[in-house]
Amino acid sequence: MTRETTLDLLRAAAPGAVGAFNVIHLESAEAIAAGAEKAGGPAIMQISQNCVKYHGGLAPIARATIAVAEAAHVPIAVHLDHATELGLVTEAIDLGFDSVMYDGAHLDFAANCATTAEVVRRAHTHGIGVEAELGEIGGKDGAHAPGVRTNPSEAVDFVADTGVDALAVAVGSSHAMVERTSTLDLALIRRLDEVLSVPLVLHGSSGVAEDEISRAVTAGMRKINISTHLNRVFTASVRATLAAQTDLVDSRKYLGPAREAFAGEVAHLIEMLSGFAKPRDED
Template sequence: MPLVPTGELVAAVTGSASTALAAFNVISLEHAEAIAAGAEQAGSPAVLQISENAVRFHGGDLLALASATAAVARASSAPLSLHLDHVVSVGLLHAAHEAGFSSVMFDASKLDYDDNVRATAAAVRWGHERDIWIEAELGEVGGKDGESPLDAHAPGVRTDPQEAATYVADTGVDALAVAVGSSHAMTERTATLDHALIAALREAVPVPLVLHGSSGVPDDEIRRAVAAGMVKINVGTALNTAFTGAVRAYLDAHPSVVDPRKYLAPGRDAMAATVARFLATVG
């Protein structure tokens, strides 16, 4: 089916206390195929998101990975959107429209507050002129490639509700990723979220809230976060954990295999099952 704009998928679940939209990171064609298959199994919409790190991994070629991912999405029976995630480069932001993305997460969170506001507001103006939905981040989720480990419970790390309300008003963003106790790249699901803070942010901020680093959050914590006001749930590392575990198990059992199709298939199936499970968790 045709790609669905991310903003439409988000709007369909905004205000629900039992349903959120899950977004999954794409690194390879197998990731895209697994996300589509998992969404079909669950009978749910989903977002296929490509990060700046993934683009860098593919030699900086956004169009090749985006085109392949979009082709997989269009061939699926599930409602799927294409999202560009954690974009730091303004050049990559400006490539999003031609590459077919309906949404971008512009990440100026490493800048000081005033510079973050200026850069994000400019990104929003550019995006809205092209009907591109813009997400931003305030607070420190941490854990991305190249970053030192972050204590998600350290003082000053979490998003302040009043600052978030001012930030949204000054930038015009369509959604806000907030720091409430999760961290990127967690391989164990041990994160504890601050649900009172989520509720306070939901009350203070007039746009949908986004939870990054959801791979490390247990199912019950995710459900409570959705009930408290989280609208978009980002998942990446959990897919890689499932994929790598299945590939490793296959190669351990079949050490003479050299055809990558033999071990990529169980890895892709494991990711699809993980996608379906997260989609069931978010409703």
């Protein structure tokens, strides 16, 4: 299957959304592809700056992820997530990523605009889309204060000044949550969707209940980032297998079932975001 660009997937998503799932290791990349194939729908594989640090470099995990995406039988895009280092963005562009996210939310508005605009210039030269962030999203390294929201008028100026192709906005979600208790500002999402010409991105979706995510998609969200929730599914499976078979030494025998559980959850999430499955009640 020929890979699709992230922007093509997002443009085709309405009135649904595309799930963007983080790659941690090869098993998660394989699980995302398997889940997308099971659901018969597209997905975005994301590699974050934190993942790059874990692996000691971008190229090996990126090349493996791209290979898995290219072998899939459904449209899959490969995206660089939350990069604050410009060198990493350039490397991802050179490796052939379908899109990159430059996260300048830690900068003041003027500096964020100027730096993001330079990233857009570099990426667009290679036909690669750019996602940016405006209005810090809570929970990342404990640095973002709760209650932060993206200002619609600032968002309009930011998109116009930078030329970004998608915008991650702060609307009540928080990164790295292990409980799905966030309440989103749906009125703000609708307002941002009305005034912006680019797709909206929801980060920190692992902390948002499925019915709330569905409402956010209806309000205008087109890319839904989910990582921690899927890591919980994977880890729970590993724990269960090792608890049941305490003599296991072959890692494939516990990573394999975890990969299958991860894939099953990806399939459900894709179906839910596309409107083909109802949100599940939260435990």
